[in-house]
Amino acid sequence: MPPTLKDVAERAGVSRAAVSRTFTDGASVSPKMRRKVEKAATELGYSPNALASSLTTGRTKLIGLVSNNFHNPIFLEVFDLFTRGLQDRGLRPLLVNLSNETDPANSIRMLRQYSVDGVVVASSTLPPGFAKSFRDAGVPVVHSFGRYSSSPEVHVVGIDNAECGRMAARELIRRGYRDVAFLGGPEGATSTQDRLRGFLEELARHPEIAVRHSFAEAYSFNAGRREMLKRLEDRPAEAYFCGDDVLSIGALSAVTGSGLTVPGDIGLIGLNDMEMAGWENINLTTIRQPISEIIGSSIELIVSMLENPDRYPETRLFPCRVIERGTLRPVPG
Amino acid sequence: MPPTLKDVAERAGVSRAAVSRTFTDGASVSPKMRRKVEKAATELGYSPNALASSLTTGRTKLIGLVSNNFHNPIFLEVFDLFTRGLQDRGLRPLLVNLSNETDPANSIRMLRQYSVDGVVVASSTLPPGFAKSFRDAGVPVVHSFGRYSSSPEVHVVGIDNAECGRMAARELIRRGYRDVAFLGGPEGATSTQDRLRGFLEELARHPEIAVRHSFAEAYSFNAGRREMLKRLEDRPAEAYFCGDDVLSIGALSAVTGSGLTVPGDIGLIGLNDMEMAGWENINLTTIRQPISEIIGSSIELIVSMLENPDRYPETRLFPCRVIERGTLRPVPG
DNA sequence: GAGCATTTTGCAACCGGTTGCAAAACGATT
DNA sequence: AATCGTTTTGCAACCGGTTGCAAAATGCTC
Helix, strand or coil, X not given: CCCCHHHHHHHHCCCHHHHHHHHCCCCCCCHHHHHHHHHHHHHHCCCCCHHHHHHHHCCCCEEEEEECCCCCCHHHHHHHHHHHHHHHCCCEEEEEECCCCCCHHHHHHHHHHCCCCEEEEECCCCCHHHHHHHHHCCCCEEEECXXXXXXXXXXXXXXXXXXXXXHHHHHHHHCCCCEEEEEECCCCCHHHHHHHHHHHHHHHCCCXXXXXXXXXXXXXXXXXXXXXXXXXXXXXXXXXXECXXXXXXXXXXXXXXXXXXXXXXXXXXXXECCHHHHCCCCCCCEEECCHHHHHHHHHHHHHHHHHCCCCCCCEEEECCEEECCCCCCCCCC | CCCCHHHHHHHHCCCHHHHHHHHCCCCCCCHHHHHHHHHXXXXXXXXXXXXXXXXHHCCCCEEEEEECCCCCCHHHHHHHHXXXXXXXXXXXXXXXXXXXXXXXXXXXXXXXXXXXXXXXXXXXXXXXXXXXXXXXXXXXXXXXXXCCCCCCCCEEEEECHHHHHHHHXXXXXXXXXXXXXXXXXXXXXXXXXXXXXXXXXXXXXXXXXXXXXEECCCCCHHHHHHHHHHHHHCCCCCEEEECCHHHHHHHHHHHHHCCCXXXXXXXXXXXXXXXXXXXXXXXXXXXXXXXXXXXXXXXXXXXXXXXXXXXXXXXXXXXXXEECCCCCCCCCC
C-alpha cells in the first residue's frame, strides 16, 4: 500500500538504483538527480522500508532490550533512559519481557528471527550465563546492572556490589551501630550475593559488632515488608542494610506499622536512590547507584560493538555513594 | 552468518520452497519431507528470518508501543502487561518514547519505516489527534487510556473520566465534606479536563458545597506536592480529589510534612489504585482503574484489526470503583 | 497395470530494497 | 574537436524468504 522505491523511480523517470542512492548517505548522486528524486518522493509520501534494506545491508538498527524486572519502579527510569538513548542514536528498542521465562533459548530464537543488531540485558537478577548465550549466538550483547567478573565473557556495566556492601557496613559502623543485619533480595540473585559478601567482609574487621542476614523472596515492597515483620517478631537488629530501595521502603512500612520509629528504634539504609527514596514521606538514606551513567555507558558500548563485534569484553563499574537522608541515626559525638 | 533457507535446502537436498513450506503452518508438506527438512534445520541451527518473510507476507508482527509517560510508576505495570500480552500472541513490541517529542510526524515515519502491523498509544495525556494521525497513515491503532468520544475516529479503550469525577464527588459528599477541591494533573490533558468536568457536574447538584480546583504541572509526585503546598498557604479545602495516585501521594506528603494529618485535617482521594497506593505507609483511598482489563481489551482490539483493518472504530470503557483505605474520614452517623 | 483424482514438489517470479560493475555523461586539457 | 580522467547513472544480480502454477508423485479403484 505505501509507495515503494519503484514507484518513486517511475515517477521521477530514473532508475531504482538512483532512488536508493539518494536515500543512502555517502552515495554518489548529482544535485540535479537528487532534486528530481526528492520531489517525486515527497509527492508520493515515500519513506524507505528499513526492513527491506536490512536484508542486504545486514543492519536492522533494532536492539533487543531484555529485562525480567517489571515491578521495581526503578526500572521505569531504566526503560526511559534506554529508550531515549537508543532513539537518539537512530536505534530502535525491541522490548522483551522475561518475567515468566526461565529458558534463554526462546528469547534468543525470537531476537534472532528479528535479526536484532545487538542486545542489552538489563537486570541484576539474571545469571551471567544468560547474557553469554546471546554472545554464543553471535549477537553483540551488553549486560547492564550485571555482575562483575575478573575475566568477563561479555560486556558488563554496573556497580561493584561487594563494594556497596562494604560501604553500607562502614556507614553503619560510623554511626555507632553495634548489632547490624543485611536484609537481602532473593538469595539466588548475584547482586544479593555480592552485596552480602561485601557487607560481611567489612564487618569481619570489626568482630565486636554482631551481624546477621536474611533474604526476602523478591526485590519488592511486599517481600521487604514481610521479611521485616518476621525479623520484628524476635529481637531485631539495630540497623538494616536492605538489598534495595523498594525492599527498604517495605521494611520501613513494617517498622513504623509496628509502632516503632525509624531511625529511633531501627535504622535503615537502602540501595539505588530511586526517585521515591527522596519523597518527603519516605526520606530514605540510601546508596546511590548512578543509573544514568550506567545506561549511557551501556549504550555507548553496544553502539561500538555494532562496528566491532569482537571487541574485547570489558567490565565497567561505576562508583556509588551514600545519600544521607533520614533513616539512620546521626554520627555520634 | 546464520544459516539461511538455501543452506537448509541444500543440506536436505530439496528445493527452497519445500523448506519454506515446512516452516509455514497450513502448507502442504509430506511427513517424509518434513522430517528431512527438520533434521537439516536443527543440524544447522536454522530459524527463519522474520523480517525477510515480512517482505512478501506484508506482516511483521511488530507492534509499536508508544507512550510519553515514563515517570508514573503505574506505567511500569502498563508496560509489563502490554509486553506480556503481546508476546503471548506472537507479537513484538517496538517501544517508542515520546517524552520530548511533540510532533507525531517523526514517530509515524519511524514506525512506518519498520512497517509495524499496528500501534498502541498508551497515554492519558496525548491529544486524540495523535492516534488519529497513525490511522491516517493507514496503520491500525488503538488509543489506550484515551479519551471517550461519542463519535470516535480511532479505537479508544479506557475509563469514563467524567464518571470518575462524579464518583469522587459522590464519595466526598457521602462522607460529609462541605468544602472540596479538585487537584488536577496538567490542565491541557484530556483526562484532567474530563475528571474535572464530572467532578463539577456532580457538585453542581449540591450548591451548598463549596468547590474549587487547581492544576499541577504534571502527573508526578513533586508536582502534586508543590501544588498542595501552595494550597496550604491559604485556607485549604476539607478534602481533595487528586488527578491521580502519584499526585495524591505528593499531596499527602505535603500535608503531613506541614504538620497536618490525613484524614484528620484534610481528606484525600486519588485515582488509579497503583500498587503503591496499597502500601502500608501510604494507604491511599482511591478510585481503581482496571488497567489489566483495559490492556487486555486493547490487545484484543489491535489483534482483531490485524485481520480486519477497517473495523469500525469503537470506544470501550471500563467501570471504576472506589477502594476505601485510610485517607478519607469515615461516613458520618 | 491402466486411469483417475489428489497430494506433494519444484520452478520461477516476486517482495523492497542495495551494490559491483560497466557504460554514459561530464569537465578539463591540449 | 579529440583525448583523457572523473563522476554519475543504469543494469542486473542479490539479500532471505513466499507463493501461483504446473509437473511429478502418490493413492485409489477397477
